[in-house]
Amino acid sequence: xxxxxxxxxxxxxxxxxxxxxxxxxxxxxxxxxxxxxxxxxxxxxxxxxxxxxxxxxxxxxxxxxxxxxxxxxxxxxxxxxxxxxxxxxxxxxxxxxxxxxxxxxxxxxxxxxxxxxxxxxxxxxxxxxxxxxxxxxxxxxxxxxxxxxxxxxxxxxxxxxxxxxxxxxxxxxxxxxxxxxxxxxxxxxxxxxxxxxxxxxxxxxxxxxxxxxxxxxxxxxxxxxxxxxxxxxxxxxxxxxxxxxxxxxxxxxxxxxxxxxxxxxxxxxxxxxxxxxxxxxxxxxxxxxxxxxxxxxxxxxxxxxxxxxxxxxxxxxxxxxxxxxxxxxxxxxxxxxxxxxxxxxxxxxxxxxxxxxxxxxxxxxxxxxxxxxxxxxxxxxxxxxxxxxxxxxxxxxxxxxxxxxxx
Amino acid sequence: xxxxxxxxxxxxxxxxxxxxxxxxxxxxxxxxxxxxxxxxxxxxxxxxxxxxxxxxxxxxxxxxxxxxxxxxxxxxxxxxxxxxxxxxxxxxxxxxxxxxxxxxxxxxxxxxxxxxxxxxxxxxxxxxxxxxxxxxxxxxxxxxxxxxxxxxxxxxxxxxxxxxxxxxxxxxxxxxxxxxxxxxxxxxxxxxxxxxxxxxxxxxxxxxxxxxxxxxxxxxxxxxxxxxxx
Numbered sequence: 001x002x003x004x005x006x007x008x009x010x011x012x013x014x015x016x017x018x019x020x021x022x023x024x025x026x027x028x029x030x031x032x033x034x035x036x037x038x039x040x041x042x043x044x045x046x047x048x049x050x051x052x053x054x055x056x057x058x059x060x061x062x063x064x065x066x067x068x069x070x071x072x073x074x075x076x077x078x079x080x081x082x083x084x085x086x087x088x089x090x091x092x093x094x095x096x097x098x099x100x101x102x103x104x105x106x107x108x109x110x111x112x113x114x115x116x117x118x119x120x121x122x123x124x125x126x127x128x129x130x131x132x133x134x135x136x137x138x139x140x141x142x143x144x145x146x147x148x149x150x151x152x153x154x155x156x157x158x159x160x161x162x163x164x165x166x167x168x169x170x171x172x173x174x175x176x177x178x179x180x181x182x183x184x185x186x187x188x189x190x191x192x193x194x195x196x197x198x199x200x201x202x203x204x205x206x207x208x209x210x211x212x213x214x215x216x217x218x219x220x221x222x223x224x225x226x227x228x229x230x231x232x233x234x235x236x237x238x239x240x241x242x243x244x245x246x247x248x249x250x251x252x253x254x255x256x257x258x259x260x261x262x263x264x265x266x267x268x269x270x271x272x273x274x275x276x277x278x279x280x281x282x283x284x285x286x287x288x289x290x291x292x293x294x295x296x297x298x299x300x301x302x303x304x305x306x307x308x309x310x311x312x313x314x315x316x317x318x319x320x321x322x323x324x325x326x327x328x329x330x331x332x333x334x335x336x337x338x339x340x341x342x343x344x345x346x347x348x349x350x351x352x353x354x355x356x357x358x359x360x361x362x363x364x365x366x367x368x369x370x371x372x373x374x375x376x377x378x379x380x381x382x383x384x385x386x387x388x389x390x391x392x393x394x395x396x397x398x399x400x401x402x403x404x405x406x407x
Numbered sequence: 408x409x410x411x412x413x414x415x416x417x418x419x420x421x422x423x424x425x426x427x428x429x430x431x432x433x434x435x436x437x438x439x440x441x442x443x444x445x446x447x448x449x450x451x452x453x454x455x456x457x458x459x460x461x462x463x464x465x466x467x468x469x470x471x472x473x474x475x476x477x478x479x480x481x482x483x484x485x486x487x488x489x490x491x492x493x494x495x496x497x498x499x500x501x502x503x504x505x506x507x508x509x510x511x512x513x514x515x516x517x518x519x520x521x522x523x524x525x526x527x528x529x530x531x532x533x534x535x536x537x538x539x540x541x542x543x544x545x546x547x548x549x550x551x552x553x554x555x556x557x558x559x560x561x562x563x564x565x566x567x568x569x570x571x572x573x574x575x576x577x578x579x580x581x582x583x584x585x586x587x588x589x590x591x592x593x594x595x596x597x598x599x600x601x602x603x604x605x606x607x608x609x610x611x612x613x614x615x616x617x618x619x620x621x622x623x624x625x626x627x628x629x630x631x632x633x634x635x636x637x
Contacts, residue, residue: 033573034461045461080462092464105464119468126465134465206468210529215467247531247549289531291546330569333535333544372537375567406572407461 034407041082046407048075051144053384053400058393059176060364060386063151063197065189066098070144070384070400073097076104086111105199119206124199128215128240129223129254130298131285133196142294142328142338143366144382144400149300149322150196152344154359156304156318157191158225158232159184159262163269165312165351165358173360173391182309183265191224193281193302193320193344200226202235214241222258222279224304232277234259248290254283260304272307279304280317292330299323303347312351318358319347338382339367360390377405440602441627448593449480449609449634460507460573476508478612480636481515481579482595483586485606485618499523499555502566502576504532509566509576515588517581518561525553533569540564540580563613579610602627609634 035044053070056062061069074096081089092105107123127133132150135141145151153175155168160183162168171178175190202219216239221227223236236258244250261277281302288295303317326340346359368382384398460470497519503510505527514522524534526548534554535544540562545554547570558564561582568574579586587595604622608615616636623630 033575043462045463078462078464080464088469090462090464107464109469111469116469121467126467128467134467204467213468247529248547289547291548292544294547330544330546333537333542375537375565 043078043080043082045078046076047139047404048406049073049402049404051400051402053144054398056396056398058386058388058391058396059153060362060388060396061145061151061384061398062153062176062189063146063192064153065176067096069146069151070398117208120203121206122203124201124228125204125217125219126199127194127223127226127238128204128217129238129256129281130194130240130283130300131252131287131296132298133194133199139378139404139406142326142336142370142380143340143368144380144402145340145364145366145384146196147298147322147324147326147340148342148344148362148364149193149298149324151192152362153190153192154320154346155190156224156306156359157183157188158222158260159264160188161261161265161306161309162314163310165314165349166353168314168318168349168358169351169353169356172356172358173388175359182268183262193300193322194223195226198226200236201228211244212242213244215239219258222260223256223281223302224279225260231262231264232259233263234278236279248288250287252283252285254281254285256281261306265307269307269309272309275307276305277307294328295325296327297323297325314349314358316347316349318349320359321345334372336370337368338370339365341365357389360388362389363387376407377403379403440623440625442599442601443623443627444596444598444629445482445484445600445607445621445623445632446594446596446629447482447632447634449482449589449595449611449636450593451478451480451611451636453636460571476512477591478512479589479591480593480595480609480611480616480634481513481586481588482597482607482609482632482634483515483579483581484583484597484600485608497521501525502578503527504534504568504574507568507571507574509568509574511588512576513579513588514576515579515581515586516558517584518559519557520580521555521557522578523553523555526550531570532574534566535569536564536566538562538564541578544569565613577613607632609636611636 050073051070056068063069076094078092088109090107094104095101105124107121107125110120112118132147155171155175155178157178160180162180163182167180177187178190179187200219200221202217204217206215208214219236220230238256240252240254242252257280259277260279266272281300283300285298300322303319305317306314308315322344324340324342328336328338330336342364345361346357348355349358364386366382366384370378370380372378380402382400386396388394499521500514500516501523502514503525526532529550531547531549533547536542540560541558541564543556558580561580564578566576585597587597589595600623602623602625606618607621608618617634619632621630
């Protein structure tokens with residue numbers, strides 16, 4: 001779905017955003033509000049960021065084989081066209097180094113009731129599971145890195161699977177470039193537990209007042225492999241219920257189940273015993289805030305089922321448990337500090353050498369500060385300390401700086 | 408004057424203080440006549456802004472639609488008369504947070520005024536300003552609660568909410584009392600102006616848009632002034 005693969009795409013889009021905002025809103029002022037045209041029928045918001053961090057030889061911060069979350073230029077524009085009071089079309093276009101220009105989201109939103117208690121969205125839609133993937137990048141993220149649940153590349157792939165438990169264990173701690181004997185033989189990065197960098201395609205319904213609302217979606221991909229087109233003949237159903245009893249506190253419970261393994265795997269091994277081939281996840285999230293403090297946390301229990309093929313077979317689903325807590329405190333009108341503790345743990349499988357975790361456990365501590373240069377212009381810097389129980393590089397202390405602008 | 412016009416009220420008020428006092432001392436006769444009133448209108452031909460939340464494709468539902476926000480102009484004496492800079496009476500004013508908007512959008516006060524920021528919404532708000540005149544951050548607080556800030560320097564203070572990026576407002580802090588905020592019809596009146604010649608300025612959304620020389624005769628009375636902002 002890329003419109004352009006120009007390496008200058010991000011910079012060009014950023015420049016375009018700047019010019020459009022300056023022209024349409026306040027030509028002589030730094031834009032602080034979205035561009036609003038046609039009496040509120042057309043809204044345009046934008047953001048741009050430049051992130052530069054230290055070299056990451058352990059691939060802890062990579063979102064695919066080529067892109068590190070702490071080394072990229074990124075720009076995005078969100079456009080909302082309100083055709084009527086009940087129907088709106090939304091799209092979010094992003095451009096970033098190495099990825100060209102991509103329509104990240106495009107969908108229609110229908111609000112059938114005047115009360116606003118029901119919304120229906122169809123197209124390439126935001127994920128209902130959890131919270132982090134829906135935080136508008138990057139100003140809602142107090143730090144630079146992402147929680148590992150949403151970014152760390154595991155050794156699981158939808159289009160290629162290990163024939164034996166030993167095949168899987170060989171890839172432990174190497175999620176940035178994975179190769180398996182069954183399915184697509186091309187080395188490719190594995191998937192994170194939940195993909196925050198891509199959104200799925202389908203239909204979503206939200207019901208309820210803000211104090212207690214529920215959302216459910218049916219999409220063609222899965223949490224870790226959102227797609228525009230189907231690759232396995234099965235979809236995913238996901239849902240979240242959020243309770244917002246007081247302004248200071250929100251708690252949510254999420255669940256998802258969807259077919260994960262692509263058809264090409266079973267085509268390559270028609271002798272594989274029938275199975276679910278799915279991804280299942282359950283999550284709890286919470287956010288609390290008071291005065292100058294903000295606290296957030298999520299826990300996700302996840303599993304992937306892959307076909308049990310050759311001995312030693314992978315008989316149980318490949319499980320992971322991940323969670324993070326983060327806090328942000330504003331120290332001065334222009335300065336805040338934030339810290340996030342983040343772990344991901346994996347279940348064990350029986351290989352030729354005995355019982356072992358199928359993927360290397362990883363822990364991360366990220367801490368940093370954000371300095372507001374002016375409204376809509378934020379400078380962030382953080383330190384990411386990563387520890388992994390496997391792989392070639394087991395400890396990696398990284399530094400990063402990010403300058404971001406939004407309106 | 409160019410510098411004054413570019414920067415708006417803060418430098419204009421501060422920079423003209425000394426000049427106005429000196430002018431009064433030199434003339435020495437301004438206090439003799441009857442006070443007058445400067446009245447008129449400001450017609451804003453620029454389209455009024457619908458202050459919407461940033462479009463969020465990440466939302467699971469529609470954000471509440473918001474009405475067109477009334478954004479008045481402020482008319483004030485750029486060169487103020489004698490006595491204008493005596494210690495103004497300190498008072499209180501309020502800027503509410505209602506329906507995810509600051510109400511009023513423009514607040515004009517004198518130095519020393521304390522402004523209350525009550526929260527009338529069901530959601531949290533976090534009022535803050537990065538302005539040189541007064542930087543502050545009130546933190547998050549809920550419905551029914553209020554926090555206050557005293558403004559002790561003249562200038563323009565742009566106010567935001569750290570949670571709702573579409574919320575913004577202006578507080579204009581004057582060292583004198585010769586100012587007025589236009590009403591819904593665009594009308595204004597500045598009363599009690601001593602006889603003399605002044606520069607009348609009109610400010611709208613962060614900028615001084617126009618200035619005009621006005622004279623209150625010794626006999627006092629009303630002086631009309633009409634502005635058009637395009």
